[in-house]
Amino acid sequence: xxxxxxxxAVLRALRPHIEGCTIRDACIVHPIAIKPQRATEFVRHxxxxxxxxxxxxxxxxxxxxxxxxxxxxxxxDGQLILFDRQPSPGVHVDVLLHLDKTVLAFVDxxxxxxxxxxxxxxxxxxxxxxxxxxxxxxxxxxxLAKILRRTxxxxxxxxxxxxxxxxIGNIYxxxxxxxxxxxxxxxxxxxxxxxxxxxxxxxxxxxxxxxRCCSEPPPDFRNPGWWFAxxxxxxxxxxxxxxxxxxxxxAIRRIELAGRSTYFCPxxxx
DNA sequence: CCTGCTACCTGATGGC
DNA sequence: TGCCATCAGGTAGCAG
Numbered sequence: 001x002x003x004x005x006x007x008x009a010v011l012r013a014l015r016p017h018i019e020g021c022t023i024r025d026a027c028i029v030h031p032i033a034i035k036p037q038r039a040t041e042f043v044r045h046x047x048x049x050x051x052x053x054x055x056x057x058x059x060x061x062x063x064x065x066x067x068x069x070x071x072x073x074x075x076x077d078g079q080l081i082l083f084d085r086q087p088s089p090g091v092h093v094d095v096l097l098h099l100d101k102t103v104l105a106f107v108d109x110x111x112x113x114x115x116x117x118x119x120x121x122x123x124x125x126x127x128x129x130x131x132x133x134x135x136x137x138x139x140x141x142x143x144l145a146k147i148l149r150r151t152x153x154x155x156x157x158x159x160x161x162x163x164x165x166x167x168i169g170n171i172y173x174x175x176x177x178x179x180x181x182x183x184x185x186x187x188x189x190x191x192x193x194x195x196x197x198x199x200x201x202x203x204x205x206x207x208x209x210x211x212r213c214c215s216e217p218p219p220d221f222r223n224p225g226w227w228f229a230x231x232x233x234x235x236x237x238x239x240x241x242x243x244x245x246x247x248x249x250x251a252i253r254r255i256e257l258a259g260r261s262t263y264f265c266p267x268x269x270x
Numbered sequence: 271c272c273t274g275c276t277a278c279c280t281g282a283t284g285g286c
Numbered sequence: 287t288g289c290c291a292t293c294a295g296g297t298a299g300c301a302g
Contacts, residue, residue: 002295003294032279059296077280077295092280110280112296126297153273171295231295238295259275261293 002076004059004134004167005207006228009214010080014221017082018063021099022050032111033094040062045117046070046097058166071127072106078113081105091224093181106156107224134167141193141200148188148196155191155199157258158182168203170209174263176202178237180207183269184255184262200217205253207235237263 023046025168049065056062062132064068072078083103087093092109118124132139132147147164148155158164159173168176177184179202182195191199213234220226232239238248240263243253250267 006295067294075279076294108279110278110294112279151272157273162295169295228295260272260296 002059002074003169003172003207003210004056005172005210006214007056007059007061007074008135008211009228010219011054011061013214013218014080015054016100018051019054019220020051023047023065023097023099023104024246024266025097025098027096028094029096030094030111033106033108033113033115034117035098035114039041042117045119049050051099056135057127058133059169060127060130061145062103062121068117069121069124070117071124072115073113073126073255074108075110075112077110077126078106078108079226080219080221081107081224083225088224090248119202129163130166131164133161134164134165134203139165139204141197144200144203145193145196148191152187152189154184155182155186156262158188159203160258160260166183167207169258170262171207171235172203174238176206178264178269179206181270184264197211199258237265239263 017259026043026046028034028042031039034042045068046065049067052066053061053064054062055064059073061072081091083104083105087103087105088095091105091230092107093105094108094111095106095115097104103241106113121127148158151158151164156177159168160170160174174201180198182199213231214228233267237252240252244250245252245268247267248265248268250265252263253266255262
């Protein structure tokens, strides 16, 4: 559940299940998920702690504990599942948090995701490097203009840089640029104010629509096979190489930018 | 400091 | 069917 809208949808749906619960015990099935931390330390730190609140920063999910916090990142495929007692067989569990009446499982067969404990938020280095959150009220046109002015990279690369703006990933960067009619290879620092205005409202609109799509139906943590349904229905360019642009009919192109697939319409994105 | 490249992992998919 | 190459919604760390 990679980008900010997916994490936001998870946060909203998960909150009633776990807020106020106490972590009775933790079980590290695959230590790689807490790397470079150590299982014994991890368990010692989280055992007995109450999950006071759940929050989000960029693509990170935060479980704020009575002492310290857990910082989760799902990378490509990481997932949360709730079980009544023990995980059902066949589910690739990395870490189990035994709560009062349920078991919260961090699941990631590819082992890219992480769940890390920190004594306080300032100790979480990855969080301190994050730029302005896309869902923050401070994410305004002037704020975006100021951020983009400092770099001359391709606008697509700048949007993906979490230290500039936090929460946009590979799908929604392509989507927002298509919506804003901006070529992904435009230089961030050379965008005109009108282009930045278009980009800003496109980012906001695309992400808001994504949150709605990811929340309806909400993630079903009780079903180990849950994933965001019908996401492709809201996508306008992503993974549409060769198919007609939904605005002008030209063939959508796929290029590599910053090592990532980038989709755009060569005719209406200038 | 800034930027681009690669490693990190496993599973799904498609061509031959 | 089997085998191999390619691709995947991300980030840290390192080299230039």
